[in-house]
């Protein structure tokens with residue numbers, strides 16, 4: 001079974017100026033594609049040749065894990081955006097955010113702070129646990145919270161390749177703008 005690069009649900013220039021077409025050409029067209037290609041080279045003859053991507057993320061190690069998790073993480077990230085996003089969460093997700101972080105603005109501030117502080121390459125996540133408690137966590141490199149039994153609701157890629165063409169070293173500015181294209185409708189549906 002081979003893993004395919006999913007299509008983006010918007011045009012390459014649809015998220016400008018927050019995320020430029022140039023960034024998507026490289027980040028989606030080169031980086032994401034390359035994780036897919038490397039994974040497909042590693043799968044034949046491995047224990048994961050017939051596994052689905054989530055099983056690979058949960059159980060694999062080494063190169064299969066690194067490339068498989070990066071495929072999963074990037075698909076999750078790219079499908080969170082819309083040129084016409086729902087700007088605020090409602091319903092159950094909004095109630096949980098207000099309960100666990102105080103307010104939507106306090107959540108955003110805490111998420112940006114933790115994501116900006118992550119040393120090196122990785123991901124910042126909003127996750128929900130089995131008791132329906134929300135938390136913000138960061139992971140290094142390809143790591144993914146589903147390995148720890150947590151359900152991801154949203155993520156920000158803070159590898160430099162995610163923002164360097166548009167923001168150079170200004171990771172906090174990228175994170176501040178991230179909310180302008182994040183579609184809370186998608187995030188709500190993941191609960």
Ligand code: MN
Nearest residue numbers: 157159161162
């Ligand atoms: Mn990336």
